[in-house]
Amino acid sequence: MRNKPFKTQEKRAPVDDFFVPELCQPEALLSMVLLAELLVLVLVLAEPMLPGFNWVRLALTSLFVQWIVLLSAALLCRLRPLMARWRAEVAGLFCCAIVVALTMICTLVADFYDLGGQLPRAGEVNLYLRHALISMIMSALLLRYFYLQSQWRRQEQAELRARIESLQARIRPHFLFNSLNSIASLVAIDPNKAEQAVLDLSDLFRASLAKPGSLVTWSDELALAQRYLSIEHYRLGERLQLQWEVADVPEDLPIPQLTLQPLLENALIYGIQPLVQGGLVRVEAHYLEGVFQLTVSNPYVEQDMPPSRGTHLALENIDARLAALFGSNASLSVERRDGRHYTRLRYPCARLTQEARAI
Numbered sequence: 566m567r568n569k570p571f572k573t574q575e576k577r578a579p580v581d582d583f584f585v586p587e588l589c590q591p592e593a594l595l596s597m598v599l600l601a602e603l604l605v606l607v608l609v610l611a612e613p614m615l616p617g618f619n620w621v622r623l624a625l626t627s628l629f630v631q632w633i634v635l636l637s638a639a640l641l642c643r644l645r646p647l648m649a650r651w652r653a654e655v656a657g658l659f660c661c662a663i664v665v666a667l668t669m670i671c672t673l674v675a676d677f678y679d680l681g682g683q684l685p686r687a688g689e690v691n692l693y694l695r696h697a698l699i700s701m702i703m704s705a706l707l708l709r710y711f712y713l714q715s716q717w718r719r720q721e722q723a724e725l726r727a728r729i730e731s732l733q734a735r736i737r738p739h740f741l742f743n744s745l746n747s748i749a750s751l752v753a754i755d756p757n758k759a760e761q762a763v764l765d766l767s768d769l770f771r772a773s774l775a776k777p778g779s780l781v782t783w784s785d786e787l788a789l790a791q792r793y794l795s796i797e798h799y800r801l802g803e804r805l806q807l808q809w810e811v812a813d814v815p816e817d818l819p820i821p822q823l824t825l826q827p828l829l830e831n832a833l834i835y836g837i838q839p840l841v842q843g844g845l846v847r848v849e850a851h852y853l854e855g856v857f858q859l860t861v862s863n864p865y866v867e868q869d870m871p872p873s874r875g876t877h878l879a880l881e882n883i884d885a886r887l888a889a890l891f892g893s894n895a896s897l898s899v900e901r902r903d904g905r906h907y908t909r910l911r912y913p914c915a916r917l918t919q920e921a922r923a924i
Contacts, residue, residue: 583649584715589642601634633671637664661704668700747800758799765796784816790825797833804843811850818852821886827879828861828908836863836906858911865906887912
């Protein structure tokens with residue numbers, strides 16, 4: 566039953582996957598205006614060079630070309646949702662036809678009002694044909710560039726998704742084995758609690774497998790971490806104290822799956838477990854001006870043995886997934902001060918949406 570919606574999504578590509586970009590966006594408009602101005606310079610320089618440069622001719626040609634570019638961008642932007650349902654070849658031909666038609670209309674208006682100077686009637690057909698060919702060639706080249714850029718972007722996203730899924734697959738067995746070890750320590754002490762912990766682990770692992778995407782919402786990640794802590798509470802009891810400061814984080818904020826749980830696991834193993842009296846684990850999360858920051862702190866215990874390879878693996882895994890998803894602006898840092906160990910991650914996140922991808 567789950568394959569049917571997936572196949573439907575394959576047949577009808579989403580608007581965001583359409584190879585023609587959002588031409589109404591400021592960045593796209595600026596790029597097109599600059600490219601159009603370069604075309605104007607090429608057209609003017611292609612004409613015979615005279616002793617005095619004709620600045621009026623440059624200004625009129627620039628105005629003519631820019632009008633075509635802006636009208637084409639506005640019309641294609643409006644028709645983009647409709648064209649996204651078509652095949653790429655049909656959409657490309659339709660885009661070229663629109664640009665050529667707008668070029669002919671602007672040429673007719675300029676010719677009627679003599680905006681480019683008096684045009685000899687004998688050369689009228691040549692002018693229309695010249696403008697049509699130029700607009701067709703330039704629009705075809707630009708659409709080909711958009712198509713290749715879209716294919717490159719899809720390939721890059723597929724490679725990124727495969728990399729993230731590989732990293733996520735590596736952390737799940739680590740997470741399962743450590744949870745089983747915690748439950749094993751309860752078997753001899755309290756079999757009833759061990760049985761309940763196994764049931765909790767079953768729900769916990771089912772939840773971690775329910776959404777195999779690269780990102781989940783903050784509320785889902787928080788619920789997953791709290792299920793993990795319920796298992797650890799059976800083992801550590803009153804030694805484990807928790808303080809949550811996460812009230813101002815939106816529930817639908819996207820976060821890489823299995824991010825908070827490994828940080829809590831490290832805090833319990835190296836901050837709470839070695840202490841007879843236990844200690845406080847503090848979880849602080851803030852979302853401010855488009856940047857999400859998460860800090861997990863625990864008591865710092867000086868140990869003769871260095872942290873295990875599993876700890877390094879978990880932190881490196883989280884760091885790699887943050888870099889893959891959010892780029893160089895994401896960071897994961899570790900510091901020790903005032904007798905506590907702090908693990909802090911931060912990344913920019915402008916959209917508060919569920920962005921989990923299906924495998």
